[in-house]
Amino acid sequence: MWRSAFQVVKGWTSRYDVLPVQARRDSQRSFYASKWQKRLGHLLEGRRRPPPPDIPEKERLRNDFEIKPCKPVLGSKRTGVLAYKIGCMSLWDEWGVKHMVTVCQLDRLHVLKAQTLQKEGYEALRLGLGYRSIHRINRSEIANYIKAGVAPKHHVGEFRVSSDCLLPAGFQLTARHFVPGQWVFVSGWTKGRGYHGVMKRWGFQGGGSDQHGHKKNHRSAGSLGQRGIGKVWKYKKMAGHKGPDPRCVNAKVFRIESARNLIFLKGPLPGYKGSIVKISDARGKTALKNLHIRLPYPTFVPMPNVEYPVTLQEPPPQRDPFLYPEQPLYQPDD
Numbered sequence: 001m002w003r004s005a006f007q008v009v010k011g012w013t014s015r016y017d018v019l020p021v022q023a024r025r026d027s028q029r030s031f032y033a034s035k036w037q038k039r040l041g042h043l044l045e046g047r048r049r050p051p052p053p054d055i056p057e058k059e060r061l062r063n064d065f066e067i068k069p070c071k072p073v074l075g076s077k078r079t080g081v082l083a084y085k086i087g088c089m090s091l092w093d094e095w096g097v098k099h100m101v102t103v104c105q106l107d108r109l110h111v112l113k114a115q116t117l118q119k120e121g122y123e124a125l126r127l128g129l130g131y132r133s134i135h136r137i138n139r140s141e142i143a144n145y146i147k148a149g150v151a152p153k154h155h156v157g158e159f160r161v162s163s164d165c166l167l168p169a170g171f172q173l174t175a176r177h178f179v180p181g182q183w184v185f186v187s188g189w190t191k192g193r194g195y196h197g198v199m200k201r202w203g204f205q206g207g208g209s210d211q212h213g214h215k216k217n218h219r220s221a222g223s224l225g226q227r228g229i230g231k232v233w234k235y236k237k238m239a240g241h242k243g244p245d246p247r248c249v250n251a252k253v254f255r256i257e258s259a260r261n262l263i264f265l266k267g268p269l270p271g272y273k274g275s276i277v278k279i280s281d282a283r284g285k286t287a288l289k290n291l292h293i294r295l296p297y298p299t300f301v302p303m304p305n306v307e308y309p310v311t312l313q314e315p316p317p318q319r320d321p322f323l324y325p326e327q328p329l330y331q332p333d334d
Contacts, residue, residue: 042311067298069296079167095316100267104279109172110128125166150170175262249268254313256312
């Protein structure tokens with residue numbers, strides 16, 4: 001009825017059912033016996049946050065590519081991973097100590113190609129993260145994804161590896177690539193902070209008080225160069241736009257969850273929510289902290305007919321951190 005009357009008046013020939021505004025308003029509820037019914041209806045709508053998924057305690061994994069674990073030698077280097085920065089939250093350990101962690105997700109992370117020394121002249125792994133529609137990539141990229149046997153990826157990155165840590169194309173890397181308690185390097189791009197002065201951007205001390213021969217010079221940069229040269233050198237630290245800048249930080253793996261491929265890293269990480277970060281094994285002095293941890297080489301390889309726990313967390317310290325020794329604050333000399 002509404003369709004025929006409304007289309008005859010307007011002269012429309014659309015095949016879709018079009019209702020006037022008054023009919024749409026009449027179909028909605030406008031009277032409530034109590035204001036709490038309306039508020040409760042808004043709370044029970046689909047805009048509410050969905051319940052958390054049911055995560056099993058254990059799972060069985062398959063080794064489809066028949067990769068064999070290897071023993072690391074001097075110079076062995078594992079691949080890093082690409083991950084999305086999800087956000088920050090707080091977790092508590094068995095002693096009740098609160099830890100601020102950043103959650104990263106390895107969303108459909110696959111190996112696209114293995115760069116070998118014979119063909120490319122160096123050894124590396126090309127990884128793809130996420131998903132992208134096939135209509136947004138060109139034909140050459142489609143051919144590469146067909147060869148790897150994976151879907152189109154949102155972001156592609158490359159990591160240098162050693163010859164004993166090369167992985168076949170199509171292999172999926174999971175959160176089990178890292179071990180709880182391991183120190184890693186996380187690199188990304190910091191947030192854009194806008195225009196700032198030298199004190200905010202570079203940490204300058206400032207001009208100080210007005211009692212030393214100058215006035216209104218509290219937050220200035222000071223001298224910009226020598227008088228005899230008469231110019232400002234390149235890369236002089238001055239006021240300007242702060243960020244986004246490349247940044248690499250040390251982080252410790254607090255927990256991993258293989259069901260959703262989540263990695264919980266202690267501390268803040270550079271970038272916005274949803275930005276892409278690179279996570280790799282620590283190097284240099286930081287790598288000395290991982291000597292007591294047995295890392296899987298070239299990556300985690302599951303054993304057949306073995307159940308693995310889904311959630312792994314860093315073991316707590318053996319000593320209670322809240323158990324302080326009972327010592328007097330003042331001990332007089334005997």
